Amino acid sequence: MGLMEKVTVELEDRSYDIVIGSRTLSAIGDRMAQFGFSPTVAVISNPTVLGLYGEDVVRSLSDAGFNCFSSLVPDGEEYKDYYWAYHILTELLRNRLDRNSCVVALGGGVIGDITGFCASLYMRGIHFIQVPTTLLAQVDSSVGGKTGVNHPAGKNMIGTFYQPRLVWTDVGTLATLPRSELLSGIAEIIKYGVIWDADLFDVLEKEREAILGLDRSVISYVIKRSCQIKAEVVSKDERESGLRAVLNYGHTIGHAVETETGYSKYLHGEAVAMGMCLAARLSSELGIMEGSHADRIKSVIGAYGLPVELPKDVNGDKLVSLISMDKKTVAGEMRFILPKAIGSVVIHKGVDVKILKRIMET
Ligand SMILES: NC(=O)c1ccc[n+]([C@@H]2O[C@H](COP(=O)([O-])OP(=O)(O)OC[C@H]3O[C@@H](n4cnc5c(N)ncnc54)[C@H](O)[C@@H]3O)[C@@H](O)[C@H]2O)c1
């Protein structure tokens, strides 16, 4: 099983560990047995991930004495909705989970978000454990306790803050992940480097081949560092009243691109990649960061094969109006997370619409 790394998310009585290892799915039952949960455990997943990793997880839970069943949601962001959350809740009731029961989210961010949402609602809150199987989920969505489902009126609009009891990451699961999904997670890791840690950024720049080749020690290091950064930010500002906003670097523009293209043309990380390049340029145009840093950010993003420019057919006016409607916009004032240098950012308020439009159109 090899070495396991641990990061603790410090949130007083809601603190929890993120354990990062390789080929560790078969050990999850023993670890869960230490918590004293009720015997019946639900594994929430989708057919793709259950087919790949369900057997290992279910066997491990059974060997540890749990009576477990799986509840499936079809594969896709479009199923992260109220209807499927209701379906999961019904299955938890039918299988008589009680207040001390635990549900396990086995999958990417979609499964993690909907499972956490259900765990927070069922009997006013039961235990849940994240077993993230995409890189994005391992470095981002499984950490920090944001749960939720989509509504036709907006993505992630219905949700709760609810922390898991444990995050159990097996980097071995990345071996089956499609390349585009891997890159989408890498975009978030680049984000952590730019906002918080110049050394992590250096590793991303120098170790590209090892990272893309899923070299176990390098990939474990970048995942661990990402989790540490997110954990540090979240423990200082769990409910996003201030600092947590730095995690939205690249996301203001990225979300607008996703909305404008109907969430079908680009993966989240691809849209964020474009957003990070543009925000870096905006920062240098506003004199906040030297242009050479913006070039370096763009070149690392591009080196991974992530997009660095907006698609030609995207309408700048439309994007600007989407940005001003973003749920992160406070009292009509556009806020941007802008890098000052690699490894640190500022929250910049009141960006001039004309400058923003010019950057988007050139
Ligand atoms: N809660 C948060 O803080 C937070 C943060 C970021 C994103 N999110 C949410 O996360 C979601 C996106 O997550 P995602 O990028 O993981 O997408 P996803 O969950 O849809 O997974 C992507 C695809 O990969 C497949 N897959 C998962 N693991 C696999 C594996 N090991 N091998 C092969 N295929 C595998 C999935 O079945 C799916 O088809 C969005 O809904 C987003 O809103 C939440």
Ligand SMILES: [Zn+2]
């Ligand atoms: Zn993101």
